[in-house]
Amino acid sequence: MIDLEKRRRVMSRSLQLGHCICNPKQPCPCEIFKQKDVCLCAGEKLPEAEEEIRLTQLVENTGCASKINQDDLQQVLSGLPEVNDPRVLVGARAADDAGIFSLEPEKALVQTVDVFTPNVDDPYTFGQIAAANSVSDIYAMGGQPLTALSIVSFPSDRLPLKIMQAMLKGGMDKLAEAGTVVLGGHSIKDETIKFGFAVTGIIDPKRIITNNAAKPGDVLILTKPLGTGVLSFAHQLGRAPEEGLQAAIEAMTQLNRAAAEVMTISNLKAATDITGFGLLGHLSEMVKQSRVTALIEADLVPSFPGVIDCLRQGIISGAAERNREYAAAFIEKENDLPEELLYLLCDPQTSGGLLMAVPMEKVSQVLTALEERSVKGVIIGKILSPSEGRIIVRISKQKIISATEAAMTQTKAKPSRLSSACCPSGPPADLIEKTAEEKEEGVKKKEETTKIGSKATDKAGKEETQAELLSAILDLEKTASAEKFISFIEEVATAGVLSLREKELVSLALAVQARCEPCLTAHLNKALAAGLTPKEIKEALWLGVVFGGSPALMFIEALKEKLGL
Template sequence: MNEERQTASKLLTANVKAGGCAAKIGAAELAQILTNLPLATSPDLLTGMEHFEDAAVYRISEEVAIIQTIDFFPPVVDDPYLYGMISAANALSDVYAMGGTPILALNVLCFPTCDFPIDVVRDVLRGGATQVQAAGAILAGGHSIQSHEPIYGLSVTGVVHPSKILTNGGAKAGDGIVICKPLGTGVALLGMKANLISKNADDVLLKSLTTLNNKALEIALKYSPNAATDVTGFGLIGHVHEMAKASGLSAQISVNRVPLLPEVYELADQGFVPAGAYGNRNSYEQFTTYINDVDLAMMDLLFDPQTSGGLLFSIPFEKSEQLVKELLASDIQAACIGNFRAGTSGIVEVASDERG
């Protein structure tokens, strides 16, 4: 990134109240909004809205189902190119989370073009296009309007074999839970905004945010995972809860094994916690049981809304170690952080071994 562009677009995040997936409407509120919505069903609609799936999946033949998803949010960083990359990675991830391959993407763009030089919006789109290309999909158009706050994202179409769809449901008792990116983007982005993170932490954060989840999926598919999702707006606990609930199981997470972005623990400890983390706590705390003392900063990170978060796989436990090894060998910061077990559906137990 060059100096000039940085100054020109200094204000990209200036007036954004909640960037990235922190801008998501909370689960509880969403459930209220969606009640009484007339919904058509079809035997070919393989996933609907009932389990907060990452995308809709529709079977068009015995061999092919299409995955349809849309995701967009206000700027999370001031660099427009990186913002475009991050938002696109986040949108494409929903297709990977269903076990599919993206084939087609459309831009979704709301932009106050008078407030920014034309280069800024051009760079946002360029960042997105780079990612779509890297994903092997085709960017085929889009829709743009004027708005007060910049918003960018993608609508993505993917394909998957109908028998190979990965949903929130399908986890089996005894499965290991494997996460494929370090946690804490919400907290880290606040730290970045506050100018409190080091150059190194900044680099690691941006690399994680812009990394596509295609490689992680490709590796995991070799190990036949039973269920998958990606960790985004509802935070780690929220998404583990949705998986557990959809699978009729409870889950246990060992906090010490959860990989964290650099410096986020210290930031959370000092109160750099986004509003979305408190919202997630309100929505999901009733399903959360603490087996022993988990400190506050760590809990905040477990509820931290993630932007462009990692994939989360439920995979037979005996395979999970080998999977993590292979992911690590491909420079993917993965870890097995717990397991699913028979128990009250949807309960997430959080345990900590003594720290270091």
């Protein structure tokens, strides 16, 4: 029932002020009053619509596509004072998924907050997605979420309150699944619906998973397909493929808890979750903080059904465009990379998967553990070499790592620090991979050597074989002199008065003069990662020929086809 006295009192005051008391931008009487005979300023409610209310039609940008872009955000943050508190283990400057504050030597708080607009129409499902997305940052750091506070903005005078209630119920149910208690929250009356949570958890300071610990040789594994931004935008336009949309909703409501458990038990060091800045945007923070170059094989990146077709039809959100503009500064893409794949990598994700940097020897273990927990981990790239932070995007020329290779690496001994001192990143696997015949021949030679060694041992009456004795004699890495030499090489390889680019040019010339193919292939990768052009690289190589003479020239000629010179 309308309180006419209250309406008269409120409207008379609005008329005196020259605008509605609830909205200074609107005249009194407002259009709603003229059309619906409802005075919102007096607390009157609009009648509930008979048709279903589509939440995605009430917002401009859906889900994490509503985030402020990285360029603008960094510009704002760069002007703020830096926090210099020793208790802050991970702060804003790290551009990581959550902040971490030390409580005691073996316990720290991990905190995050995430709020965004609806990317689905059903309010309960939206609440679930908002909760799964909010708690994901805690999982990405290796933490355990404990409590949460809800944050909601809602046009309570224009929409039924049952919508807001369903959002909160969906969020609370999903957080209960995560073992997280909602202690309360904060609400704001606003024209645009926004919802999310501030989440607090605990973490062992010695087992923090950050975005600054990716190492050359690590394999990149993604735990959810991409395309939630594309499908949400297509849904707004009424053009979303139903199969893809339902698959995306199922993935967005799925917690990243199982994947986080795998990271913890595997003692991984580097990861991030993929949300509004897209895969390239979040990976960019990892490579910059870790000071490495990453390789992404774009055609290996999984996507939801129908996403690629949508991209080919031009269904690309403004947020994806902004993400692509930001990515242009740090990616190198090959000419044959289809536009739709590049946009897929820039697509803003909501409640996306985890991107893990996994040491080669742990890949098989991680993939198996994910599968056991019904999580499909997909290898999409690898970390190549030290740099200022670059990403190479290309179409895959071969599998990054096969299941057999992953299993084999678990039994291999760690590479000698001495043998890798010259080229810490090692040569590319695809350039030094032995053929099956070579491997078989190597096995035969090893067996023959073992037999000879055993006979000699039996004859001499010694307990050790010749091979073991030889290994002991040549185990230079255990000597103090070798340790000093290795440390010297590693120190020289870092940037100093000479930049990394300059040092790579010198290294290329020396590798040619020394006719060291593994050195040359490794430093070619590093040179490209450092941003050197093919012309600069060629000049350095030919300088090596000048000082190496005919043998160096023959060495280069033999490698021309392989190196594309």
